[in-house]
Structure formats: structure tokens, C-alpha cells
Amino acid sequence: MIIIPAVDLKNGKCVQLVQGEPGTEQVIIDNPDEVAMHWINKGAKRLHIVDLDGALGSGENLEIVKKIIQKSEVPIQMGGGIRTIEDAKKLLESGINTVIIGTMAIKNPEYITQLSEEYGSERICVSLDSKDNKVVTHGWTEYTDKSPVDYAKIFEEKGAGSILFTNVDVEGLLGGVDLKPVKELLSNINIPIIYSGGITSLNDLKILSELGTDYVVIGSALYKGLINFEDTLKFQK
Structure with a gap:
């Protein structure tokens, strides 16, 4: 299992929201590029970036992302505000290793096939948020x-290289993981599953690792000091 720290961007800063709601920022840190490097220096093998301004349609943080790309020596996966094929291509050609596509994929599943054929399926991730x-x-x-x-199942057939599954019911609440939907995905899908939502303790990571989860994204628990990143490395491949 690979543990991926989240770097969520809003108004040029690194933030953590509760349940994704604007105005619920509980963590606000300047210099997101330094935050990204902090996790890499701690041993992160991958970074998860979300452009919340892009997702909310209130702007973008691409210049900050480019700064992170220049400094980073690990792969970066990124989502937020990818509404067109051109948006996805712009990120892929700017140096992002994997784009994470949500609503656009649901609306136009054929775009996933098109992008996978052009850039390689390993660079195309579909985000499935569940309530x-x-x-x-x-x-x-x-x-x-x-x-x-x-x-x-649909997106696996369409050529996606991975699925980012976020359980909205537990996201940002720091109340632990609901295992049932994770088990269902892992037993039915052959491409890698990236899990996000509710991770609060090392025990959550232990259980996800034992289930065979491929990747796990952690945000609030790291930023609030509930989990020490170095302690997560024992679950990392």
C-alpha cells in the first residue's frame, strides 16, 4: 500500500475542509510548495493535489502546482476543476503524472477512453465520490x-488506470473508515483502488492494508497531528 499525503489548494494556500464545504477551513498553511516538500522529505512516494478553487469554479492554482512539480521528485496525482478534455490535457502536459477526473467522467465516459489511449491508462484516474x-x-x-x-466497472472497461474512491459519509469527520464499500470495490474491480475518507488512526491503515487496498490518501489526520507520517511507512510497500 502506498500512503499519499493530500495537499488541497484554496486561495493560494494549503487547506483542509470539513466535508468539502467552503468556509469550514480548519487548517490553513501558506506556501503549499513547502508543504508538499515537507511530505516528500518525510518519505512520501506520491502526492495528492486537489485544486479546490478549480473544483468550486472560483479560480485555479496552476502556478502553485507548477512550482510543486518543479521541486518534486515523486509522482503527483491531481484533480479539481477538470471539466473538459482540454483541462485534462493541460495538466498532463504540465507535468502532472495522473489526472483525477470526476463529474466529467460521469457525463462523458468516452473521454476516459480517449485520454487513456492518448496518454496511457496509468495516467488517468476516475474519482468516484459516494454518499x-x-x-x-x-x-x-x-x-x-x-x-x-x-x-x-464501467470505467475499468473504458480504460481508466485507477479509481479514487472517496466515502463522503465519513470524509473530513475523523471518525474512522467504513469498510463495506471498500471491500465491495476491491472484490469487484481489478485496477488499483485509491481510498480516501475518514482515516483517523494507524489502525485504519492497518485494516485497509490487510484488505489489499493499493493506495490511501490522508489529509486532516496528518495536518491535525492524529497520525505521524513516519509511522505510516510501516504499511507502505
Whole structure:
């Protein structure tokens, strides 16, 4: 299992929101590029960047991202505000290793095939955010009629190289992991699963590792000091 620190960007700063809600910032740090390097120096093998301004349609943080790319020696996966194929290509050609595509993929599944064929499936990740076991889109505000497993099967066939699964029911609440949907994905899907949401303790990581989870993204628990990143390395491949 690879442990991936989250670097969420908003208004040029590194932040952590509760349940993804604007205005709930509990962590605000200047110089996100230094934050990124902090995690790399601690042993991170990969970084997870989300452009919250892009996701909320209130701007972008691409210049900061480019600064992180220049400094980083590890792969970077990034999502937030990718609404068109051109948006995805812009990030892929700027040096992002893997783009994470959410609502656009649900609306246009054929775009995943197109991008995978052009850039390689390993660089294309589909984000599936789940509420009440239904995939939600548009910043978690609109429900679809399909479960994460239903959509994951579709995108596996379309050529996605990985699935980022975020359990919105527990995201940002620091209350632990709900294992049922993770188990369902791992038993039904062959491409790597990146898990995010609710990780609070090393025991959460132990359980996810034992289940065979490929990657885990951690945000709030790291920034609030509930988990020491060096302690997570014992679960890392």
C-alpha cells in the first residue's frame, strides 16, 4: 500500500475542509510548495493535489502546482476543476503524472477512453465520490443512480488506470473508515483502488492494508497531528 499525503489548494494556500464545504477551513498553511516538500522529505512516494478553487469554479492554482512539480521528485496525482478534455490535457502536459477526473467522467465516459489511449491508462484516474452508496457529482451535491461498484466497472472497461474512491459519509469527520464499500470495490474491480475518507488512526491503515487496498490518501489526520507520517511507512510497500 502506498500512503499519499493530500495537499488541497484554496486561495493560494494549503487547506483542509470539513466535508468539502467552503468556509469550514480548519487548517490553513501558506506556501503549499513547502508543504508538499515537507511530505516528500518525510518519505512520501506520491502526492495528492486537489485544486479546490478549480473544483468550486472560483479560480485555479496552476502556478502553485507548477512550482510543486518543479521541486518534486515523486509522482503527483491531481484533480479539481477538470471539466473538459482540454483541462485534462493541460495538466498532463504540465507535468502532472495522473489526472483525477470526476463529474466529467460521469457525463462523458468516452473521454476516459480517449485520454487513456492518448496518454496511457496509468495516467488517468476516475474519482468516484459516494454518499449513501450512490455516486455523487458536482461537488457532492447531485446524486446519480449508480453505486461506486457499478461505475467502477464501467470505467475499468473504458480504460481508466485507477479509481479514487472517496466515502463522503465519513470524509473530513475523523471518525474512522467504513469498510463495506471498500471491500465491495476491491472484490469487484481489478485496477488499483485509491481510498480516501475518514482515516483517523494507524489502525485504519492497518485494516485497509490487510484488505489489499493499493493506495490511501490522508489529509486532516496528518495536518491535525492524529497520525505521524513516519509511522505510516510501516504499511507502505
